[in-house]
Amino acid sequence: MTGPEPYISDAALLPVYDKVMAQERLDFEDGLTLYRSPDLLGVGFLANLVRRRLHGDRAYYIYNQHLNYSNVCVNGCRFCAFGKPKGDPQAYEMSLEEIFAKIEARLHEPITEIHIVGGLHPDLPFSYYLEMLRGIKRLRPTVHLQAFTCVEIAHLAELAGLSVADTLEALKEAGLGSLPGGGAEVFSSRIRRELCPRKLSPEGWLQVAQTAHRLGLRTNATMLYGHLETLEERVEHLLRLRAAQDETGGFLTFIPLAFHPANTGLSHLSHTTGFDDLKTIAVARLMLDNFPHIKSFWIMIGPKLAQLSLTFGADDIDGTVIEERITHMAGAQTPTGLPRQALERLIREAGCEPVERDTLYNVIS
Amino acid sequence: MDRLAATAVEKILAGERLSPMEALALWDLDLLLLGSLARRVRFRLHPERVVTFVSDRNINYTNICLSGCRFCAFYRPPGHPGGYVLSREELARKLAETRELGGTGILLQGGLHPDLPLSFYEDLVAFIRGYGLQVHGFSPPEIVFFAHQSGLGLKEVLRRLMAAGLTSIPGGGAEILCDGVRRLLSPGKATAAQWLQVMETAHRLGLRTTATMMFGHLETRAERTEHLLKLRELQDRTGGFTAFIPWTFQPGGTALGGEAVGAHEYLRTLAVSRLVLDNIPHLQVSWVTQGDKVAQVALEFGADDFGSTMIEENVVAATGVTFRLSREEIVRLISQAGYTPRQRDHLYRPVEGNIREARPAQASAGAFPPETPPEGAAAPQPPAGGERGNSACPPGTSAPWPPPDAIPVALIARVGAHRDFLDRGVEYEGSRLLTTPFGQANPVHVFRQGGLRFAVLSRHGEAGYEVSAPFVNDRANLYALKTLGVRRILAWCAPGAINPAMAPGHLVVPHDILDETTHGPYTFFPGRGPGFIRHQPVFCPSLRRALLAALEGCPFPVHDGGVYAATTGPRLETVAEIRKLKLLGGDLVGQTLVPEVFLARELELCYVALCYVVNFAEGVAPRPYQPGVLFEGLATEEETARVQAVEAAFGELALKLLPALATATEECFCSRLMERYRRRGDLGEDWRTWFP
Incomplete structure (x- = not known):
């Protein structure tokens, strides 16, 4: 059944339905209509139409290893429970030897991606980062390195005294394969003044990504939602990403990140609800018509919601992640890793076909 | 979609019942379709955008159990060092705490303990009721076990527990109602x-129960369907299930x-349950097994009840699943899904006065204001002042009285x-x-027959005899009826006979009252x-x-007049x-009509009573004392049979009498009884201005 009946119960969604069926681009007002509708199933139905059009029954996951090399950070964003100033008793930084030991410890596993994210460390030299990538590549020559968010890249450029392009070229030469999507937060100057005044600006973030x-590196994009932002600010965020993608086309995946308030400067807030999580996935799928993939990060919203998100617009539930720190520092109650069988079972139960992918969505057979 | 599934969808959209094969075909539908169908049925049954929850505490009186189920942690x-039976002191502490936290009841369950007598459980129930808390207690396996241990039989065990104050029975232990699965499980x-x-x-004894299903272990979807159909069939015959609660097996x-x-x-299972169980009013989410996020999303898949705040939960916690939700959190989740949260008791009646507002939603982003309700749904009503979850009778006169859809006649009658x-x-x-200036009225059920x-309205509650005679809020009930x-009013009541000519099973239309009561309130105008x-x-x-004219030809003896x-x-x-009342001229004795009739007259209502005699009053006929029974002990078997015949004919009789x-x-x-005070200027023209 693809007619709006009985899926859509909110008549305000019918014009959006017509556009989705005609494959027309949705505008700002459509985005708000979707967010404001109480009809969760109606919104999910629309997103599911688009997901099926793009990906049929396939749902992707990746066998990856997360590496959070240091939590020392000069930014001090209020929504973060991970970053610590240098000298804080909870601050840590891994030596290159420790990092390589972590990689070696799992060499027997069929890992296809190492996912590397850290804080903005004030004085680790640029060579540390280059050596990190080169060393990992030596241990695992075929692995894909998805490393350093746009925010870290801009920081490294400053440290190295290089342009963003030259910094990226140097890292690419050392083995960098693609950039993760973190650090985008919400592209609203109001929110950034309030929560992360020292962080790379939205323009800066988009510039690094673009x-x-242009250098042939694919990147991801994110949105941190569920703190102080308005629905309008969420939709604007999506539209800016869409416009940037129209220009350079290098974004692979959009990943909404549910805000986890515990241990952050916003611990008085409640965590996001299931309605909000699924709605955000669905609206992203509908607005970001030029993004190939929408990923729900089970680490953030839990395996149950991640499974449901496959019916609400997501086509990817990320990876087997063994050692995740960033979200767990913010009180996430989810497991820190899920075995392959568990991921595949979640996907199958949702009526999809599990497909293991590499970072660039090549199918691993 | 195959033909059976297509037929099932058509039938659901048309509001028709599914055949077993159609029910089975539902499982193959896509999740969003099942959800949207289940949501539609939910709003057909409960048009208001309201989600209820109960504030109670789980108390497990013992963990010692002979059953040894393989899914239980x-x-x-017996004899295990980790076994316990809850002490009275511990129990008292838990009960007092439950009251303090705004709880209205206790979910009371335990293991099948080899040595506890039935009186232990009776005392336990009475003890809890003594704290003003309802007891939703003893799942069927416990009742079966008690019946077996005591040798008294199911009916007698249930009667005794009801007499001790049991409010309702939880539907646990149903697991999957197929013996093939149960033998393994x-x-x-x-x-x-x-x-x-x-x-x-x-x-059949008037005790309401819930029903559950624990799935996701050894059973097939066909066996789940069979489970649902067995419940539907029983509900068709008794109507005693209040709610259905499916949950998933937790293997830890x-x-x-x-x-x-x-x-x-x-x-998927929740939605199929809503679609198959067309006759069970409520469907409850299981946040304990699913977590808050999925539980909230479940509100779009047919559920209308969020379950319990569960001040303590031992059984699921033992499997390592520890989802915990505070009352505030439940209220927030319901509100942010675009519904109005409403606290209920164990009989699914609203609890007044202590719903607090949800915390302000995080910016505008976390909340989805319910601007467009689903079709056929009433616009959401915010809880008035954050206090009441149900509609209040307007104290002013802005709306016309009688309302344009006035209900001309009401029947006040027995339980349920x-x-x-x-x-x-x-x-x-x-x-x-309705909430009136005199408090919460009992639910008013509206029917239509031949135009x-x-x-x-049931004076004494809807399931058990929850509100005994001295505690009925007559003023709120009458005020609510008048508002509508x-x-x-036809008042149906069941007195005992002082006059031996009025035997059990006879009908009496009394003509006068002899008021020997000692407790009011006797007036709407105290002080x-x-x-x-x-x-x-x-x-x-x-x-x-x-009434007397309409009773012509009725199969039971009718007495015109009686005090x-x-x-x-x-x-x-x-x-x-009784001897005194007889000397004073009384024919019947009862505790129901006063002060109801006098209060009805203060509201200028026409009021008539129809009594059916259920027993001879004490001393009128020799009846020896029998432990454990009440009115049945005051009547012979033959008399009881006559009384039951009247009770069985009640509905049909009422349908004849009400049009008359x-x-x-x-x-x-009657409609001008207060005229003197109107003329004097003490009372306004509109009765609604009479009360502050």
Whole structure:
């Protein structure tokens, strides 16, 4: 059944339905209509139409290893429970030897991606980062390195005294394969003044991403939702990503990140609800018509919601992640890793076909 | 979509019942379609955007259990060092704490302990009731076990527990109602037939129950369907299930082990349950097994109840699943899904006065303001002042009275009287819950038969005898009926006979009242008057005439006239008191009609009573004391059979009498009883201005 009946119960969604069926681009007002509708199933139905059009029954996952090399960070964003100033008793930084030991410890596993994210460390030299990538590549020559968010890249460029492009070129030469999507937060100057005044600006973030695209590096994009932002600000965020993608086309995947308030400067807030999580996935799928993939990160919203998100617009539930720190520092109650069988079972139960992918969505057979 | 599934969808959209094959075909539909169908059925049953929850505490009186179910991580075998039986001190502490936290009841369950006598459980229930808390207690396997241990039989065990104050029975232990599965899963536990038999017996005694299903272990989807159909069939016969609660097997720490099914299968099962169980009113989410996020999403898959705040939960916690939700969190989740949260009790009646507002939503982003309700749904009403979850009677006069859709006549009757009409298939418009200046009224059920709309209100509650005679809020009930436009009331009641000519099973239309009660409230105007009203006659003469005429040809003996002597309960009268009432001219004795009739007259309502005699009063006929029974002990078996015949005929009789009362010519002064005080300027023209 693809007619709006009985899926859509909110008549305000019918014009959006017509556009989705005609494959027309949705505008700002459509985005708000979707967010404001109480009809969760109606919104999910629309997103599911688009997901099926793009991906049929396939749902992707990846066998990956997360590496959070240091939590020392100069930014001090209020929504973060991970970053610590240098000298804080909870601050840590891994030596290159420790990092390589972590990689070696799992060499027997069929890992296809190492996912590397850290804080903005004030004085680790640029060579540390280059050596990190080179060393990992030596241990695992075929692995894909998805490393350093746009925010870290801009920081490294400053440290190295290089342009963003030259920094990216140097890292690419050392083995960098693609950029993760973190650090985008919400592209609203109001929110950034309030929560992360020292962080790379939205323009800066998009510029790094687009520079990477022009150098042939694919990147991801994220949105941190569920703190102080308005629905309008969420939709604007999506539209800016869509416009940037129209220009350079290098974004692979959009990943909404549910805010986890515990241990952050916003611990008085409640965590996001299931309605909000699924709605955000669905609206992203509908607005970001030029993004190939929408990923729900089970680490953030839990395996149950991640499974449901496959019916609400997501086509990817990320990876087997063994050692995740960033979300767990913010009180996430989810497991820190899921075995392959568990991921595949979640996907099958949702009526999809599990497909193991590499970072660039090549199918691993 | 195959043909059967397509037929199923068509039938659901048309509001028709599914055949077993169609029910089975539902499982193959896509999740969003199932959800949208289930949501549609939910709003058909509950048009308001309201989600209820109960504030209670789980108390497990013992973990010692002979059953040894393979899916349970809670039990300890007898003699195990980790076994316990809860002490009275510990219990008292938990009960006091529950009260403090705004709890209204206790979910009381335990293991099958080899050595505890039935009196232990009776005392336990009475002890909890003593704290003003309802007891939703003892799942069927426990009842079966008690019956077996005591040798008393199911009915007697249930009667005793009801007499001790049991409010309702939880539907646990149903697991999957197929013996093939049960033999593998819980060989020591009640069979499917025993489980159903306990529920049927309870329903027939007037005890409401819930029903559950634990799935995601060894059963097939066909067996889940069979489970649902067995419940639907029983509900058709008894109507005693209040709610259905499916949950997923949690393998941690159990002998069975394995993997829990995911949220997708949970929501699918929830939606199928809503679609198959067309006759069970409520569907509850299981946040304990699913977590807050999935539980909230489940509200779009047919559920209308969020379950319990569960101040303590031991059994699921023993499997390592520890989802915890505070009351504030439940209210927030319900609100942010665009519904109004409403606290209820264990009989699904609203609890007044202590719903607090959800915390302000995080910016505008976390909340989805319910701007566009689903089709057919009423616009969401925010809780008035954050205080009341149900509609309040307007104290002012902005709306016209009588309202344009006034209900002309009402029946005030016995426990769960509306079910007699539901069972007869009388067209049902739904129930109204009104909060009046005099407190919460009992639910008013509105029916329509042959063009006549009538209201039914159960004085003593809807399931058990929850509100005994001295504690009925007559003022709130009458105020609510008057608000709905009611002008004429038929009061059905069951007194004992002082006059030996009025034998059990006879009908009496009393003509006068002898008031020997000691507790009011006797007036809507406490402390101020307004003044005297003559009660000659007490009962509306127009309605009495019409009633007696309509009773012509009725199969039971009818007495025209009788003095109804009213006493204050909850105790029954002594032999000497009955002798006194007889000397004073009383024919019948009861605790129901006063002060109801006098209050009705203050509201200028036409009021008539129809009594069916249920026993001889003390000392009128020799009846030896029998432990454990009440009115049945005051009547012989033959008399009881006659009384039961009247009760069985009640619905049909009422359907004959109500139209006669609605159309009776008004030749009385009932509607002008307060005229003197209006003229004097003490009271306004509109009755709604009479009360502050």
